[in-house]
Amino acid sequence: MFQAKEYVKPASLEEAYRLCQKRSSVVVGGMMWLKMETIRKQTIVDLSDLGLGEVRESEEEFQIGAMVTLRMLETDEGLNREFDGVFKECTRHIVGVQFRNGATVGGSVYGRFGFSDILTALLALDTEVELYHGGRMPLAEFAARPRQVTERDILTYVYVKKDKRKAAYLSERRTSTDFPLIACCGARTDWGWQFAVGARPGKAETVSFRVIDGWLERRTGKPCQAVEAQDTGWTKAAGLPQSEASGDAFAETLAGAAAASFIYGTNLTGSGTYRAYLAKVLLKRLILGLLAESGLAEGKEEER
Amino acid sequence: MKLEFQLNGKAVQTEIQADTLLLDLVRSLGCLSVKRGCETSNCGLCTVMVEGKPVLSCSVLAARVQGKRVFTLEGLQEEAEEAGRYLAQEGGEQCGYCSPGFLMNVLAMERELTDPDEDQIKEYLAGNLCRCSGYMSQLRAVKKYLNRKGEKGC
Numbered sequence: 001m002f003q004a005k006e007y008v009k010p011a012s013l014e015e016a017y018r019l020c021q022k023r024s025s026v027v028v029g030g031m032m033w034l035k036m037e038t039i040r041k042q043t044i045v046d047l048s049d050l051g052l053g054e055v056r057e058s059e060e061e062f063q064i065g066a067m068v069t070l071r072m073l074e075t076d077e078g079l080n081r082e083f084d085g086v087f088k089e090c091t092r093h094i095v096g097v098q099f100r101n102g103a104t105v106g107g108s109v110y111g112r113f114g115f116s117d118i119l120t121a122l123l124a125l126d127t128e129v130e131l132y133h134g135g136r137m138p139l140a141e142f143a144a145r146p147r148q149v150t151e152r153d154i155l156t157y158v159y160v161k162k163d164k165r166k167a168a169y170l171s172e173r174r175t176s177t178d179f180p181l182i183a184c185c186g187a188r189t190d191w192g193w194q195f196a197v198g199a200r201p202g203k204a205e206t207v208s209f210r211v212i213d214g215w216l217e218r219r220t221g222k223p224c225q226a227v228e229a230q231d232t233g234w235t236k237a238a239g240l241p242q243s244e245a246s247g248d249a250f251a252e253t254l255a256g257a258a259a260a261s262f263i264y265g266t267n268l269t270g271s272g273t274y275r276a277y278l279a280k281v282l283l284k285r286l287i288l289g290l291l292a293e294s295g296l297a298e299g300k301e302e303e304r
Numbered sequence: 305m306k307l308e309f310q311l312n313g314k315a316v317q318t319e320i321q322a323d324t325l326l327l328d329l330v331r332s333l334g335c336l337s338v339k340r341g342c343e344t345s346n347c348g349l350c351t352v353m354v355e356g357k358p359v360l361s362c363s364v365l366a367a368r369v370q371g372k373r374v375f376t377l378e379g380l381q382e383e384a385e386e387a388g389r390y391l392a393q394e395g396g397e398q399c400g401y402c403s404p405g406f407l408m409n410v411l412a413m414e415r416e417l418t419d420p421d422e423d424q425i426k427e428y429l430a431g432n433l434c435r436c437s438g439y440m441s442q443l444r445a446v447k448k449y450l451n452r453k454g455e456k457g458c
Contacts, residue, residue: 028365046365095346101359
């Protein structure tokens with residue numbers, strides 16, 4: 001069982017950060033998983049009083065505080081309007097309403113759990129995280145870092161850019177409230193496509209594609225962010241179907257290339273082979289849905 | 305440490321440990337309807353309302369309800385009895401172990417959603433596990449309870 005001797009609700013991030021420099025301190029998010037761990041700590045650091053419990057929207061981006069609950073993501077009108085209901089879809093299967101009223105965005109993202117629907121969804125969007133000490137960085141960069149006991153920073157905000165991308169989310173679960181056995185998020189951007197696949201069962205990773213001269217080009221690692229960064233790191237992934245091909249053939253090729261960008265493993269929930277198969281199916285559905293939304297399902301993906 | 309909060313409409317002042325969970329606190333204060341069913345944040349039996357929102361009291365630090373209003377089934381007797389009657393009438397009450405947590409979430413749903421359809425009801429109540437009923441009788445009961453004033457005419 002989780003045990004601690006002292007409870008502190010810091011009045012400033014500086015104080016919270018100072019408290020966290022001790023290995024005997026622990027930051028509590030929603031406590032949904034933490035309370036199941038067998039650990040003994042000296043000090044519980046509660047970030048509830050630091051104004052981190054809100055979703056704020058500006059012209060360029062959403063700022064999501066670390067203490068925003070998953071239920072708030074699920075029901076936030078602005079986020080769901082901008083990203084086509086992705087935030088509702090990636091949260092609504094998580095355990096139950098009561099659980100989602102407790103679990104926090106900060107806990108989900110900082111934990112970098114393999115099963116995280118939240119991490120998967122955010123990785124297909126143009127997302128950054130802000131650490132109190134480490135500053136702002138792309139989520140993909142933060143997510144790729146292994147969790148270490150020496151890591152003592154505090155995640156304060158998650159930022160999602162409003163770059164007009166269209167997004168969609170799908171997951172497969174043994175039962176509706178279980179962990180996902182595969183989780184997929186896809187987005188159609190003004191430079192191409194971005195996908196994230198989680199619960200492989202490894203933590204979510206992202207891949208980007210663009211269409212150039214009848215070829216699909218792939219970019220792994222850091223996703224495309226700025227226009228000037230678009231011309232580096234792309235490699236040919238697959239030839240695209242001829243011009244008479246339907247949206248279905250395009251979706252098949254893109255889904256195959258996207259699904260093949262990740263490594264899948266076996267655990268109690270499912271085998272690696274099964275996961276790889278499901279990933280391609282779900283990604284194809286996402287692509288077809290996104291094409292249909294832009295009226296391209298029957299035509300060829302236009303070249304850029 | 306000292307804690308002050310409202311439990312079922314009454315001001316409470318008590319001593320807690322830093323790591324006391326809300327579940328254990330409300331039970332120690334006599335609210336025995338709140339149960340620990342699973343220990344894995346999964347079953348919904350420990351559901352209480354904090355500031356009107358349903359939460360898993362097994363996963364909430366007691367210290368976090370400082371100054372807040374907490375309701376358990378003991379504080380919502382009238383509503384709970386009414387909803388409970390529908391549950392019993394439809395055969396949704398078998399061993400009864402999960403009923404308090406289930407009813408708490410039904411009451412929370414009624415406060416949060418306006419005229420929910422079947423899918424919305426199922427989704428809202430998915431986090432309340434029952435190992436006797438198979439959920440069909442509960443779903444019938446919830447629908448009838450929500451429509452008890454007869455607006456839907458069924």
